Amino acid sequence: xxxxxxxxxxxxxxxxxxxxxxxxxxxxxxxxxxxxxxxxxxxxxxxxxxxxxxxxxxxxxxxxxxxxxxxxxxxxxxxxxxxxxxxxxxxxxxxxxxxxxxxxxxxxxxxxxxxxxxxxxxxxxxxxxxxxxxxxxxxxxxxxxxxxxxxxxxxxxxxxxxxxxxxxxxxxxxxxxxxxxxxxxxxxxxxxxxxxxxxxxxxxxxxxxxxxxxxxxxxxxxxxxxxxxxxxxxxxxxxxxxxxxxxxxxxxxxxxxxxxxxxxxxxxxxxxxxxxxxxxxxxxxxxxxxxxxxxxxxxxxxxxxxxxxxxxxxxxxxxxxxxxxxxxxxxxxxxxxxxxxxxxxxxxxxxxxxxxxxxxxx
Ligand code: IPM
Ligand code: MG
Numbered sequence: 234x235x236x237x238x239x240x241x242x243x244x245x246x247x248x249x250x251x252x253x254x255x256x257x258x259x260x261x262x263x264x265x266x267x268x269x270x271x272x273x274x275x276x277x278x279x280x281x282x283x284x285x286x287x288x289x290x291x292x293x294x295x296x297x298x299x300x301x302x303x304x305x306x307x308x309x310x311x312x313x314x315x316x317x318x319x320x321x322x323x324x325x326x327x328x329x330x331x332x333x334x335x336x337x338x339x340x341x342x343x344x345x346x347x348x349x350x351x352x353x354x355x356x357x358x359x360x361x362x363x364x365x366x367x368x369x370x371x372x373x374x375x376x377x378x379x380x381x382x383x384x385x386x387x388x389x390x391x392x393x394x395x396x397x398x399x400x401x402x403x404x405x406x407x408x409x410x411x412x413x414x415x416x417x418x419x420x421x422x423x424x425x426x427x428x429x430x431x432x433x434x435x436x437x438x439x440x441x442x443x444x445x446x447x448x449x450x451x452x453x454x455x456x457x458x459x460x461x462x463x464x465x466x467x468x469x470x471x472x473x474x475x476x477x478x479x480x481x482x483x484x485x486x487x488x489x490x491x492x493x494x495x496x497x498x499x500x501x502x503x504x505x506x507x508x509x510x511x512x513x514x515x516x517x518x519x520x521x522x523x524x525x526x527x528x529x530x531x532x533x534x535x536x537x538x539x540x541x542x543x544x545x546x547x548x549x550x551x552x553x554x555x556x557x558x559x560x561x562x563x564x565x566x567x568x569x570x571x572x573x574x575x576x577x578x579x580x581x582x583x584x585x586x587x588x589x590x591x592x593x594x595x
Contacts, residue, residue, distance in 0.1 A: 239299040245521025246531035247305020253533030277307030277321035287324030301547035306521035334500035350491030367479025408473035418470035494532030497539035532571040560594035
């Protein structure tokens with residue numbers, strides 16, 4: 234089988250963690266009859282420096298033509314000027330929109346060996362196994378108008394949150410289908426006591442739930458959800474929420490797994506690739522970590538687990554995906570740690586060393 238993968242290392246630690254994930258993908262490919270065709274394209278700040286835009290056309294077209302996209306991270310202090318008209322994040326948002334990747338899956342499964350790395354008490358983390366399905370191409374991230382103007386003699390900024398029924402239905406179906414393969418519980422998170430978008434969200438999710446009588450549906454307001462996520466995280470199975478709430482809640486949820494560095498994600502739409510599977514974008518949920526960029530010490534596990542999701546969802550290689558997840562799990566169980574998950578006094582491996590350990594366990 235041939236698979237075409239667009240690699241977008243991006244900024245900061247992006248190139249380091251993507252290199253690690255590629256080594257793992259190459260090793261897996263050797264073990265099965267998979268021929269990987271990987272090409273690297275610019276995105277984010279690095280693309281702004283070279284081409285004046287965070288998402289060059291060649292990058293978008295290559296991603297549209299690829300079977301899957303693996304991304305590192307975008308952004309950094311160099312491009313943080315709030316008055317700049319081009320920003321690295323536009324690359325990522327443009328890519329999500331350009332590929333119509335409306336469903337972002339962010340699984341949270343704290344590894345038993347890492348319960349001590351989370352600031353939460355270990356007994357709270359017992360049995361946590363949840364997935365956040367975050368709507369990714371709508372809401373306040375993309376709503377119009379978005380502008381600055383003068384209003385009553387003052388400078389005013391406007392962002393718009395908007396959702397159509399169709400946008401809610403399609404991501405809700407992804408969440409219900411996922412819940413069906415899991416523990417059959419779906420928590421929809423909104424702010425229906427205040428926002429019109431959330432009232433449409435709740436109505437629509439409730440209506441779609443009639444197609445899924447086997448799934449237990451609950452609605453929780455986002456402020457309460459943020460609290461329950463740390464007071465009773467094990468009570469969640471699939472969490473469905475809109476774009477910005479999902480952004481915030483998944484950073485919070487990453488604390489459950491000990492470090493953001495461990496967290497993978499998959500962004501899917503309704504398009505199929507050449508292989509008849511979902512064309513997807515896979516990326517760790519962490520950012521570009523400019524403070525440690527270039528030192529070779531970043532935790533590559535989030536990206537390596539994203540590569541596993543890529544094999545599962547875009548190439549249909551479930552067994553190989555589990556092979557990677559198993560190897561990561563063994564490395565953690567046997568005490569191998571990068572700096573972000575090491576306890577005081579524990580030996581810290583750098584990016585290449587922990588990748589080497591994972592390759593050995595494959
Ligand atoms: C994420 C990130 C992005 C987002 C940024 C980099 C635009 O925080 O993927 O969670 O807000 O979606
Ligand atoms: Mg985020």
